[in-house]
Amino acid sequence: MSGRDPKRPSAAVTLQDVAGKAGVSVASVSRVLNNSGRVSVKLQRRIEAAVADLGYVPHGAAQALASRRSKTIGAVIPTLENPNFAIGIEAFQRYLNNTGYMLLLASSNYDIAQEMLQVRTLVGRGVDGVMLVGHMHDNALYPFLDEKDIPFVNTWSLDPQQDTPAIGFDNKQAVIDLVNYLLDIGHRHFGVIAGLTTANDRAKARVDGVREALAERGLSLAQEMLIERPYKILDGQMALRELLKLSNSPTAVICGNDLLAFGAMLECNRQGKSIPGDISIAGFDDLDFAAHLSPSLTTVRVPADEIGAKAAEFLMSRILNEPVLPVTEIGVNLIVRASTGPPSR
Amino acid sequence: MSGRDPKRPSAAVTLQDVAGKAGVSVASVSRVLNNSGRVSVKLQRRIEAAVADLGYVPHGAAQALASRRSKTIGAVIPTLENPNFAIGIEAFQRYLNNTGYMLLLASSNYDIAQEMLQVRTLVGRGVDGVMLVGHMHDNALYPFLDEKDIPFVNTWSLDPQQDTPAIGFDNKQAVIDLVNYLLDIGHRHFGVIAGLTTANDRAKARVDGVREALAERGLSLAQEMLIERPYKILDGQMALRELLKLSNSPTAVICGNDLLAFGAMLECNRQGKSIPGDISIAGFDDLDFAAHLSPSLTTVRVPADEIGAKAAEFLMSRILNEPVLPVTEIGVNLIVRASTGPPSR
DNA sequence: TTGAAAGCGTTACCAG
DNA sequence: CTGGTAACGCTTTCAA
Numbered sequence: 186m187s188g189r190d191p192k193r194p195s196a197a198v199t200l201q202d203v204a205g206k207a208g209v210s211v212a213s214v215s216r217v218l219n220n221s222g223r224v225s226v227k228l229q230r231r232i233e234a235a236v237a238d239l240g241y242v243p244h245g246a247a248q249a250l251a252s253r254r255s256k257t258i259g260a261v262i263p264t265l266e267n268p269n270f271a272i273g274i275e276a277f278q279r280y281l282n283n284t285g286y287m288l289l290l291a292s293s294n295y296d297i298a299q300e301m302l303q304v305r306t307l308v309g310r311g312v313d314g315v316m317l318v319g320h321m322h323d324n325a326l327y328p329f330l331d332e333k334d335i336p337f338v339n340t341w342s343l344d345p346q347q348d349t350p351a352i353g354f355d356n357k358q359a360v361i362d363l364v365n366y367l368l369d370i371g372h373r374h375f376g377v378i379a380g381l382t383t384a385n386d387r388a389k390a391r392v393d394g395v396r397e398a399l400a401e402r403g404l405s406l407a408q409e410m411l412i413e414r415p416y417k418i419l420d421g422q423m424a425l426r427e428l429l430k431l432s433n434s435p436t437a438v439i440c441g442n443d444l445l446a447f448g449a450m451l452e453c454n455r456q457g458k459s460i461p462g463d464i465s466i467a468g469f470d471d472l473d474f475a476a477h478l479s480p481s482l483t484t485v486r487v488p489a490d491e492i493g494a495k496a497a498e499f500l501m502s503r504i505l506n507e508p509v510l511p512v513t514e515i516g517v518n519l520i521v522r523a524s525t526g527p528p529s530r
Numbered sequence: 531m532s533g534r535d536p537k538r539p540s541a542a543v544t545l546q547d548v549a550g551k552a553g554v555s556v557a558s559v560s561r562v563l564n565n566s567g568r569v570s571v572k573l574q575r576r577i578e579a580a581v582a583d584l585g586y587v588p589h590g591a592a593q594a595l596a597s598r599r600s601k602t603i604g605a606v607i608p609t610l611e612n613p614n615f616a617i618g619i620e621a622f623q624r625y626l627n628n629t630g631y632m633l634l635l636a637s638s639n640y641d642i643a644q645e646m647l648q649v650r651t652l653v654g655r656g657v658d659g660v661m662l663v664g665h666m667h668d669n670a671l672y673p674f675l676d677e678k679d680i681p682f683v684n685t686w687s688l689d690p691q692q693d694t695p696a697i698g699f700d701n702k703q704a705v706i707d708l709v710n711y712l713l714d715i716g717h718r719h720f721g722v723i724a725g726l727t728t729a730n731d732r733a734k735a736r737v738d739g740v741r742e743a744l745a746e747r748g749l750s751l752a753q754e755m756l757i758e759r760p761y762k763i764l765d766g767q768m769a770l771r772e773l774l775k776l777s778n779s780p781t782a783v784i785c786g787n788d789l790l791a792f793g794a795m796l797e798c799n800r801q802g803k804s805i806p807g808d809i810s811i812a813g814f815d816d817l818d819f820a821a822h823l824s825p826s827l828t829t830v831r832v833p834a835d836e837i838g839a840k841a842a843e844f845l846m847s848r849i850l851n852e853p854v855l856p857v858t859e860i861g862v863n864l865i866v867r868a869s870t871g872p873p874s875r
Numbered sequence: 876t877t878g879a880a881a882g883c884g885t886t887a888c889c890a891g
Numbered sequence: 892c893t894g895g896t897a898a899c900g901c902t903t904t905c906a907a
Contacts, residue, residue: 592884
C-alpha cells in the first residue's frame with residue numbers, strides 16, 4: 186500500500202517514502218531533516234514520526250550531489266604506523282565527528298607522488314577539505330586544490346616563508362634549541378640519526394637545525410656524522426652502531442624521532458656505553474614511552490593531538506566561511522631528561 | 531563555445547564537458563572511463579585525450595548515486611591511540627587503496643553505543659562494507675547491516691559459537707597457552723592487570739582465559755588479584771603497585787596488553803623487584819618495543835597488519851561476490867622472552 | 876508554510 | 892559500436 190518498489194524488497198527507505206507515509210511533500214521532509222526553512226510544528230511531528238517509523242537513513246551520495254557538499258574531509262598522512270600521526274588523526278577525526286563530518290583517510294608512505302594521487306582520489310570523492318602533513322608536496326597539489334576551491338591545511342610544520350595554511354611548529358628552531366642546550370652543557374662532537382629527508386620536510390628541517398645551530402658556534406656536522414634511516418627502532422640501533430665505529434665518535438647524538446632514539450639507546454646498552462656518561466642521546470616527539478626509558482629520554486614534546494584537533498577546527502571554519510588565521514603555531518617544548526648530560530671528553 | 535556554465539567560472543569539469551570536447555555522447559565517455567562495453571579505438575583515443583585535456587575528475591557522489599556503489603569502506607575501531615589498531619588500519623587502508631576503494635574511518639572509544647552511531651553514519655555515507663573490532667556490538671548492529679545488505683567483518687577476535695564473519699584469533703586460548711606456560715614453570719600465584727572488560731570482549735576473553743587455565747589445575751583467581759585499567763603505561767604501573775601491596779602478592783602478572791606490561795615493569799624497577807626473579811611479567815600484542823625492554827617482554831604476538839589486510843581482502847571479496855570463507859583464524863604466538871621465569875617462592 | 880519541479884553528474888538500459 | 896535518456900535520492904528555487 187505504500188510506495189515501496191515491489192521489485193526491490195529490501196531497498197533503502199527514501200525521502201519519498203517518508204513523505205508518502207507522512208502525507209507531505211519531499212521538500213517538507215528535507216526541510217525538517219536539515220531544519221532549514223519554516224515548517225509547522227504539526228508537519229514536523231508527523232514527519233519525525235515517519236522518519237523514526239521507517240528507520241530512514243539519508244543517502245549521503247544523493248545529499249552530496251544535490252547540495253554540493255559531502256560533509257566529508259580527507260586526510261593524507263605518511264603512515265599510521267608512526268604513533269605521532271595515529272594520535273593526531275585520532276584527535277582530528279574526533280573533532281570532525283562532533284561536527285557531523287566524516288574522515289576519509291589515506292596514507293602516502295612518505296611519497297610525494299603517492300600523496301598527490303591520494304589527494305586526487307579524495308577530491309574525486311568530493312571531500313570538503315583536506316588535511317596534509319608537512320609542506321613538501323607535488324607541484325601540482327596547490328593549483329589542483331585551488332582550482333577546485335577546496336580548503337586544505339598543512340600540519341606538523343610551519344614554513345615562515347610561505348603563507349600556506351598550516352597548523353604546526355618550526356621543526357628547525359626546535360632542534361636549534363635542543364642543540365644549543367647540548368652545546369651549552371659542553372658538547373662539541375655531534376652525530377645525527379635523521380629520518381629519510383628526501384620526501385620529509387620535517388626530517389630535513391631538523392637536520393638543518395643541527396647544522397645551523399652548530400654553524401652559529403663555528404662548528405659543523407661532518408658528512409659521516411649524519412645517518413638517515415626510516416623511523417624504526419632497529420634502524421636507530423644500527424645507525425648508532427655505525428656512529429660508534431667512527432674514529433672520532435660523537436658525544437651527543439640527535440635522533441630524528443623517539444623511535445630512532447630508543448634504538449640508539451639500546452645499542453649503547455649493548456655496547457656497554459653509559460648514557461649520558463659516554464654519550465648523550467636525544468629524541469623528538471615525546472612519545473608515551475620516552476619518559477619511561479632508562480635513562481629517561483631527552484626529547485622535544487610535540488602535542489600531536491592538539492595539531493589534529495586544531496587542523497580539524499581550521500578546516501571546519503574554512504568550510505563554514507568563518508574567519509580564521511591561516512597559520513597557527515603549535516608550541517613544542519624541549520624536555521630535558523636523563524639521557525643527556527655534559528660530555529666526559 | 532563549450533558548454534561550460536558561464537555562471538560558475540571554476541565549476542568542475544563534468545562528463546558532459548568531456549563528451550562535448552570529444553564530440554561523443556556521455557554514454558561513450560562513461561564506457562571508456564569504466565571500460566565497460568565495447569568502444570572503438572578511435573573514440574577511445576579521442577575521449578582519453580579530452581579527459582586529459584580537461585583534467586576531468588569523476589564525481590564520486592554522482593557515481594555512487596547512479597551505480598549504487600560508493601567504492602568506500604567504513605571502519606570503526608576503538609581508538610588509533612592503540613598502536614595495534616593503528617597498524618591494522620594502516621594495512622587495511624593500504625589494501626583498499628590498491629583496489630580503488632577508500633577508507634572512511636571512525637572511532638568508538640570502546641563504547642558500544644558510539645560504535646552503533648558511527649556505523650549508522652557510515653552506512654548513511656553509503657559505505658559498501660564495514661570493518662568492526664571485536665564481536666561485542668549493539669544489539670541493533672547486525673540487523674541494521676543485514677537489512678541494508680552491507681557486508682561486514684569482525685576483527686581481532688573469533689567467537690567459536692558464532693558464525694559471524696571474522697578475521698581474528700581466540701583471545702581466550704592465547705591466554706590459556708600463556709598461563710599454562712607460567713604454570714608449567716611453577717607459578718601458582720597470579721595477578722592480572724586487564725583492560726576494561728565492560729565493552730571490550732578481547733579484554734574479557736583474556737581474563738576468562740586466565741580463569742579457565744587456572745581452574746584446569748584446581749586454582750582460581752582471587753578477586754583482588756584482578757585489576758582492570760585503561761590500556762596505558764601509567765595505568766599498568768599503578769596497578770602493579772596495588773598488586774604488590776597485597777599480603778600474598780602474585781609471582782606472575784599477566785597484563786592485558788604490552789602497554790600495561792611496560793608500566794608494570796617500570797613499577798617493579800622502581801620498587802627494586804627483579805624481573806623475573808621476584809616477579810614474572812607477561813604482556814599481549816608484541817608491540818615494537820616489547821622485544822627491546824629490559825628484560826625483554828614475554829608476550830603474545832598479534833599480527834595486526836595481517837588482520838587489517840585480511841579484513842580488507844575479505845570485504846572486497848564479499849563486495850565483488852567472490853567466494854570467501856566467513857571466518858579466518860589468525861595465528862598468534864606466545865613469545866617467551868626474559869620477563870618471565872620460574873618463581874622464587 | 877507548503878508543494879512542484881528542476882537539477883546535481885553518473886550509470887545503465889534500450890534503440891538504432 | 893554508439894547515442895539518447897531514464898533513473899539514482901536529495902536540495903533548492905519558485906510559486907502558490
